[in-house]
Amino acid sequence: MHGGAxxxxxxxxxxxxxxxxxxxxxxxxxxxWLGVLCLVSLTVLMIAEVVVRALSDVFxxxxxxxxxxWEYSSYLMAACFTFGAAMTLRAGGHIRVxxxxxxxxPAVRRWMETVLAALGxxxxxxxxxxxxxxxxxxxxxxxxxxSSGTLVWIPQAFITFGILLLTIQFAARFLQALFGxxxxxxxxxAGGVAE
Numbered sequence: 001m002h003g004g005a006x007x008x009x010x011x012x013x014x015x016x017x018x019x020x021x022x023x024x025x026x027x028x029x030x031x032x033w034l035g036v037l038c039l040v041s042l043t044v045l046m047i048a049e050v051v052v053r054a055l056s057d058v059f060x061x062x063x064x065x066x067x068x069x070w071e072y073s074s075y076l077m078a079a080c081f082t083f084g085a086a087m088t089l090r091a092g093g094h095i096r097v098x099x100x101x102x103x104x105x106p107a108v109r110r111w112m113e114t115v116l117a118a119l120g121x122x123x124x125x126x127x128x129x130x131x132x133x134x135x136x137x138x139x140x141x142x143x144x145x146x147s148s149g150t151l152v153w154i155p156q157a158f159i160t161f162g163i164l165l166l167t168i169q170f171a172a173r174f175l176q177a178l179f180g181x182x183x184x185x186x187x188x189x190a191g192g193v194a195e
Contacts, residue, residue, distance in 0.1 A: 009182040017175060024172040025090060025185060031165045032087030032188070035080050042076040045069055068148045075155035082162025086169040092184035110177060117174035117183075124167040131160040 010021040049069040056062040088094055101109050137143075139153035176183050 007187065009185045009187075010176070012181055013176075013179055017179070021172055021175065021181075024168055025188075027165055028086040028090045028169050029188065031083050031085070031162065031169075034162070035084030035087070038076045038079040038083055042073055042080065045073055045076065068150075071145060071147055071150070075158075079155070079158045079162060082159050082166070085162060086165040087188055089166065089169050089173065090185050091188035092186075093189070110180060113183060114174060114177040117170055117177050120170040121167060121174055124163060124170050128160065128163040128167045131156070131163050135160050 008022070010018050010025070013021055045066070046069070049066050052062060052066055053064060056064045085094075101112060104112065135153050135156040138156055139151075143152050144150060145152055173183055175181075
């Protein structure tokens with residue numbers, strides 16, 4: 001870990017705000033672990049698909065594929081992207097163009113970070129609302145997948161949850177920028193290639 005386990009980037013926050021920001025950081029860690037779980041599940045599913053396909057060439061009674069593999073892989077891939085986003089934002093891992101930010105004063109940079117975090121909150125909030133509405137409509141209609149019969153609101157709900165966690169993290173980033181707190185938690189970064 002960077003900076004030691006006891007260093008809290010929210011330590012300088014007002015007393016009423018600190019538990020909220022710490023709670024959002026815990027949610028972001030959960031978000032990251034859910035992303036890892038989805039990625040591991042996706043990997044296992046793809047390996048199983050390859051193994052089943054190879055075995056079907058040797059043993060005629062083995063099916064040629066796993067019927068839901070490609071559909072569920074797409075669900076898991078979408079969940080990986082959304083579940084990992086909040087923790088990646090907090091750890092400072094998102095791709096950013098810092099050409100302008102690197103050339104301005106710290107005060108202007110803080111102002112720009114505040115405005116950008118507000119915009120991120122707004123756009124992700126809109127995306128989260130739209131996805132929640134889309135998920136609700138699928139639930140209300142009882143919509144199922146054509147190929148597997150899966151209720152599509154279930155994977156949509158996971159994706160919606162990941163987007164909402166990213167929205168919450170952007171809102172926390174806005175507050176952190178507003179109060180001059182560190183925008184990134186170095187404790188959430190991987191310490192090396194092996195992590």
